[in-house]
Amino acid sequence: MPVLSYVHQLFNAEQCQAYIHTLRWKDRPLQCPRCQSQDIDPWGTYHYRPGCKRYWCNGCKRTFNDLTKTLLHQSKRSLPYWILATFLLCLACSSRRIAREVGVHIRTSYRWCWWLRNAALSYEMDRQLTGRSCTPTLRIMRSVQKPAKRL
Numbered sequence: 001m002p003v004l005s006y007v008h009q010l011f012n013a014e015q016c017q018a019y020i021h022t023l024r025w026k027d028r029p030l031q032c033p034r035c036q037s038q039d040i041d042p043w044g045t046y047h048y049r050p051g052c053k054r055y056w057c058n059g060c061k062r063t064f065n066d067l068t069k070t071l072l073h074q075s076k077r078s079l080p081y082w083i084l085a086t087f088l089l090c091l092a093c094s095s096r097r098i099a100r101e102v103g104v105h106i107r108t109s110y111r112w113c114w115w116l117r118n119a120a121l122s123y124e125m126d127r128q129l130t131g132r133s134c135t136p137t138l139r140i141m142r143s144v145q146k147p148a149k150r151l
Contacts, residue, residue: 011080017051020079021066032057033069049078071119077104085112 031038037059046052046065054063067073072082081102088098099109 011083013049013078013080014051016079016083017049017053017066019083020072021053024066024070030055032059032062033064034062035060052079071115082112085109086116089113089116 029038030040032040032055035057037057039058041056041058043054043056043063045054049065052065052067054065056063067079072079075082081104085098085102088101093101095110095113096106098113099106102109104112
């Protein structure tokens with residue numbers, strides 16, 4: 001059996017949530033994604049999403065978590081599924097292989113891959129437009145086909 005089949009055992013909900021929290025808030029202070037206020041208080045956790053912390057914004061008087069205003073915000077699948085799918089996508093696995101490893105339908109896997117690729121592309125384009133990119137520029141290959149020659 002290939003090693004890739006055992007990768008899903010490395011991910012649990014608490015580790016994934018801690019990883020997402022670190023990724024989202026590592027280079028800036030915790031702030032409300034709606035009003036950008038930094039007047040934040042802890043507001044407990046979710047019973048149906050282990051490890052996911054809730055926060056209360058004193059500016060707009062609303063709650064939020066680490067996934068608010070992200071691609072994963074209202075997903076019905078748990079965070080380990082998404083992290084595993086992203087990991088496999090970075091390994092250049094096909095959507096069919098990702099569906100098999102994660103245990104979702106092939107259409108779901110294709111849709112996830114499409115969302116993840118577009119999110120990564122839009123994030124990188126935003127970084128380039130605002131000048132925050134320290135990495136070499138991302139070259140985007142345009143898929144413009146030449147017109148077919150008529151015989």
